[in-house]
Amino acid sequence: MLETLTQGFSAAREKLAGVRVLSEENIDGALRDVRMSLLEADVDLAVVRDFLGRVKERALGEKVQTRVSDASGRTVKATPGQHFIAICEQELAQLMGPVDASLARKRGAVSIMLVGLQGVGKTTVAAKLARHLQRQQRKPLLVAADVYRPAAVLQLQRLGESIEVPVQAGAEGDAPAAICAAAAERARREGFDAIVYDTAGRLAIDDALMTELDEINAAVEPANTLLVCDALMGRDAVNVAQAFAERLTLDGVVMTKLDGDARGGAALAVKAVTGVPIKFLGTGETVDRLEPFRPEGLASRILGMGDVVGLVQDFEAVVDEREAEQAEQDAERMLEGKLSLDDFLSQLKLIRRMGPLKEIFAKLPGMGGFADQVEGDELTKVESMVHSMTRQERGDPDLIDKSRAARIARGSGRKQKEVRDLVGRFLQMREMMGQLGSGGMLGKIPGMGRLAGAGGPELDPAALLGGGGGGGGARQGKRSTQQRRKKRKAARKARKKGRR
Amino acid sequence: MLQRPMIDWLHPLATWIQAHPHLFLLVCAALPLVLVAAVELRRRPAAERQAEPAELPRTAPAPVPERRDAAPTVTVPEAPAPRAPVAEPPRAPRLRERLARTQEALVGRLERVLGGRELDAEVLDELEALLFSADLGVPTAESLLERVRKQPVGSDAASVRATLRDAVAEKLRAVEQPQPALAGPPHVILVLGVNGSGKTTTIGKLAARHAGEGRRVVLGAGDTFRAAAIEQLQAWGERVGCEVVAGQEGGDPASVAFDTLRAAVARGADVAIIDTAGRLQTKKPLMEELGKIARVIAREVEGAPHETLLVLDANTGQNAISQARLFTEVTSVSGLALTKLDGTAKGGVLVGLADAFGIPVRYVGVGEGVDDLRDFAADEFVDALFREDA
Numbered sequence: 001m002l003e004t005l006t007q008g009f010s011a012a013r014e015k016l017a018g019v020r021v022l023s024e025e026n027i028d029g030a031l032r033d034v035r036m037s038l039l040e041a042d043v044d045l046a047v048v049r050d051f052l053g054r055v056k057e058r059a060l061g062e063k064v065q066t067r068v069s070d071a072s073g074r075t076v077k078a079t080p081g082q083h084f085i086a087i088c089e090q091e092l093a094q095l096m097g098p099v100d101a102s103l104a105r106k107r108g109a110v111s112i113m114l115v116g117l118q119g120v121g122k123t124t125v126a127a128k129l130a131r132h133l134q135r136q137q138r139k140p141l142l143v144a145a146d147v148y149r150p151a152a153v154l155q156l157q158r159l160g161e162s163i164e165v166p167v168q169a170g171a172e173g174d175a176p177a178a179i180c181a182a183a184a185e186r187a188r189r190e191g192f193d194a195i196v197y198d199t200a201g202r203l204a205i206d207d208a209l210m211t212e213l214d215e216i217n218a219a220v221e222p223a224n225t226l227l228v229c230d231a232l233m234g235r236d237a238v239n240v241a242q243a244f245a246e247r248l249t250l251d252g253v254v255m256t257k258l259d260g261d262a263r264g265g266a267a268l269a270v271k272a273v274t275g276v277p278i279k280f281l282g283t284g285e286t287v288d289r290l291e292p293f294r295p296e297g298l299a300s301r302i303l304g305m306g307d308v309v310g311l312v313q314d315f316e317a318v319v320d321e322r323e324a325e326q327a328e329q330d331a332e333r334m335l336e337g338k339l340s341l342d343d344f345l346s347q348l349k350l351i352r353r354m355g356p357l358k359e360i361f362a363k364l365p366g367m368g369g370f371a372d373q374v375e376g377d378e379l380t381k382v383e384s385m386v387h388s389m390t391r392q393e394r395g396d397p398d399l400i401d402k403s404r405a406a407r408i409a410r411g412s413g414r415k416q417k418e419v420r421d422l423v424g425r426f427l428q429m430r431e432m433m434g435q436l437g438s439g440g441m442l443g444k445i446p447g448m449g450r451l452a453g454a455g456g457p458e459l460d461p462a463a464l465l466g467g468g469g470g471g472g473g474a475r476q477g478k479r480s481t482q483q484r485r486k487k488r489k490a491a492r493k494a495r496k497k498g499r500r
Numbered sequence: 501m502l503q504r505p506m507i508d509w510l511h512p513l514a515t516w517i518q519a520h521p522h523l524f525l526l527v528c529a530a531l532p533l534v535l536v537a538a539v540e541l542r543r544r545p546a547a548e549r550q551a552e553p554a555e556l557p558r559t560a561p562a563p564v565p566e567r568r569d570a571a572p573t574v575t576v577p578e579a580p581a582p583r584a585p586v587a588e589p590p591r592a593p594r595l596r597e598r599l600a601r602t603q604e605a606l607v608g609r610l611e612r613v614l615g616g617r618e619l620d621a622e623v624l625d626e627l628e629a630l631l632f633s634a635d636l637g638v639p640t641a642e643s644l645l646e647r648v649r650k651q652p653v654g655s656d657a658a659s660v661r662a663t664l665r666d667a668v669a670e671k672l673r674a675v676e677q678p679q680p681a682l683a684g685p686p687h688v689i690l691v692l693g694v695n696g697s698g699k700t701t702t703i704g705k706l707a708a709r710h711a712g713e714g715r716r717v718v719l720g721a722g723d724t725f726r727a728a729a730i731e732q733l734q735a736w737g738e739r740v741g742c743e744v745v746a747g748q749e750g751g752d753p754a755s756v757a758f759d760t761l762r763a764a765v766a767r768g769a770d771v772a773i774i775d776t777a778g779r780l781q782t783k784k785p786l787m788e789e790l791g792k793i794a795r796v797i798a799r800e801v802e803g804a805p806h807e808t809l810l811v812l813d814a815n816t817g818q819n820a821i822s823q824a825r826l827f828t829e830v831t832s833v834s835g836l837a838l839t840k841l842d843g844t845a846k847g848g849v850l851v852g853l854a855d856a857f858g859i860p861v862r863y864v865g866v867g868e869g870v871d872d873l874r875d876f877a878a879d880e881f882v883d884a885l886f887r888e889d890a
């Protein structure tokens with residue numbers, strides 16, 4: 001599914017490649033691809049139609065700007081294809097916006113009632129919100145008003161314990177509305193200035209349970225009623241949201257389970273159809289995983305460009321603080337051109353822990369095709385060869401001559417040529433990295449400035465990374481001439497930039 | 501989440517790298533670098549608010565369980581369900597009405613689209629829209645449309661409906677394979693699914709069904725992660741009147757599975773049902789944990805698990821496809837249970853799933869009561885979807 005989406009938008013982009021002016025004829029095909037992508041992302045059909053109508057109108061109506069300045073004020077070229085995608089993204093964000101993660105107060109207290117279907121994650125969200133409020137220096141009280149699901153009360157109590165927030169529960173047989181009223185009373189008495197009501201999960205069509213919600217609503221008059229919505233949901237999400245919105249005044253939506261590969265297209269439709277803003281996103285199973293909603297993030301996710309986010313999360317999931325620091329240090333060394341094969345090995349190991357290489361590449365925008373060319377055991381081969389090197393050789397691969405290569409090949413059960421290829425490629429790579437570090441394109445990546453120093457020339461990876469680079473195994477003498485040549489090239493480029 | 505510029509930057513780079521596949525090692529080595537920066541970026545706003553403790557991955561690979569010192573608790577109810585541990589939810593409308601609602605979404609609108617008109621391009625267009633909005637998924641909707649397109653222009657509504665009905669029925673009949681004959685004893689059932697899909701509830705209903713047929717059932721509380729999940733299963737055990745084997749919250753689920761099977765064998769139980777923690781299918785370590793549980797089960801009882809049941813929420817959209825694919829990769833999913841089939845436009849995803857994977861569909865959950873777990877019947881499902889008088 002992931003690929004389908006990305007492909008949809010890449011296909012759209014490709015269809016518009018080489019197109020100079022966006023016209024009715026040439027965008028129709030692109031629009032169709034986008035439509036498929038959105039439908040696959042569970043976006044409601046009515047919303048899709050409306051959305052495409054607006055994109056079309058804008059694409060045809062606007063003069064395509066071929067030079068636009070991006071966030072950091074640089075001027076970059078934009079093709080009509082890119083322009084088209086940009087319109088899509090803006091319109092998507094428009095559909096989901098405006099951003100408003102604020103919570104209303106009544107008489108100085110933030111009160112929140114959570115409603116939603118069964119199994120969408122209300123209880124977990126209740127605890128997460130309590131944690132969120134706690135961080136804002138509030139004193140929250142949790143209320144367990146789900147008296148139906150076995151152990152639901154206990155679940156909230158456990159979660160409450162873990163964040164040191166008291167949980168108000170009723171005695172057996174208490175009506176949910178009574179439990180909530182008692183909790184509101186306790187909050188006033190004991191000075192809690194935030195209160196979160198966790199209600200029973202329900203089927204929107206169930207009148208008895210909807211009535212129960214009405215009663216709670218009447219009893220405590222919460223300042224916020226939030227609908228908890230599951231990102232895995234299909235098109236019925238819209239009907240559900242509508243059913244809730246008809247009975248209650250909804251102030252916002254919390255979207256959960258966004259830590260998987262769900263696109264959340266259904267939730268997009270919820271905003272579009274009911275007009276209720278999305279306030280928070282649940283992105284993990286622990287109580288800290290609640291993020292204020294940012295439409296741009298979700299837009300690029302739905303467009304299939306946000307897979308990088310998933311990748312980053314995978315990365316976060318497999319590394320701890322110490323390893324992250326280590327990786328950062330490795331990165332710095334890499335940029336200084338001092339990377340050793342040992343560092344390289346540890347980088348590779350980190351990557352492998354994130355899952356099969358193929359899948360990692362599939363998550364990088366535009367790298368799907370590349371993933372197919374990667375052999376599954378390539379990394380294993382590399383590792384075995386590096387393991388067969390001495391410590392000295394790993395620190396300084398230049399040492400590896402023919403006889404050393406022969407020994408390594410024997411030790412790892414590979415061919416000599418493979419060892420030479422590896423060493424050649426590694427040296428080539430190290431050199432490129434070094435060039436990147438010394439005023440390369442690292443400045444382009446937000447957050448990399450610190451690593452790379454300030455600024456950078458116009459993005460041109462091909463030039464920066466050096467020419468095509470043959471199939472590795474470069475001999476030493478040849479390599480150093482190449483090196484000099486590249487250095488000269490880089491220097492020329494830097495001068496050129498200075499003039500500009 | 502990431503900023504746009506990051507993605508902008510990645511695209512041309514990706515394109516370039518694709519043209520030079522031999523450089524993939526470079527990509528591998530550079531990836532951590534990029535990711536470190538990205539993590540940094542994500543953490544920054546949080547760090548400004550206050551220093552946050554690093555979040556540990558949820559389950560570190562559990563050490564080999566020490567069987568002896570982690571004595572499992574076994575809850576044995578004194579008498580079959582002396583009292584319901586929690587209030588029964590208010591009685592919801594019955595099955596027929598609910599199925600009626602499910603079909604309203606698809607066929608109610610089918611009538612509106614076709615309603616006496618003859619088949620032409622415009623109708624086809626609307627039909628397409630209709631199929632898409634029933635969670636059938638693009639490939640399945642396309643294949644259904646293909647059938648309709650083959651019909652002569654000018655075909656009437658009834659024949660179009662019949663064509664669609666037959667096509668859907670054909671797809672679903674292929675996966676209509678109710679509960680297999682009991683193996684064992686014990687007949688071991690492993691239950692999986694994403695968070696909140698209804699695993700524990702399905703287990704409760706399934707246990708009730710087996711117990712009702714006079715079988716001895718043992719439940720294993722393998723969800724050791726979520727707060728109070730063990731107690732939730734124990735509440736069901738009490739309600740149904742069967743034993744629940746549980747370990748510690750935060751314990752190793754594979755060892756709970758092991759203990760459950762030992763207990764089941766020792767007590768001569770006919771059926772052992774093992775719960776697992778909900779997990780999103782993209783979480784690698786958690787999916788691997790499932791593989792481990794399955795292996796432990798296979799080692800303990802020959803031929804087990806005899807049934808690996810994937811529980812799927814009927815509300816799920818196209819993500820169900822991804823769920824089926826990834827869960828099947830780590831365990832041999834042998835059956836599906838579709839839960840929460842009580843709202844509107846639900847269950848359409850089943851057709852897409854049948855098309856893509858052909859995993860047998862065993863049960864449908866149609867409500868909150870103990871007896872609301874039914875055998876999946878394709879024709880009934882299709883009849884409900886395409887009833888003439890809708």
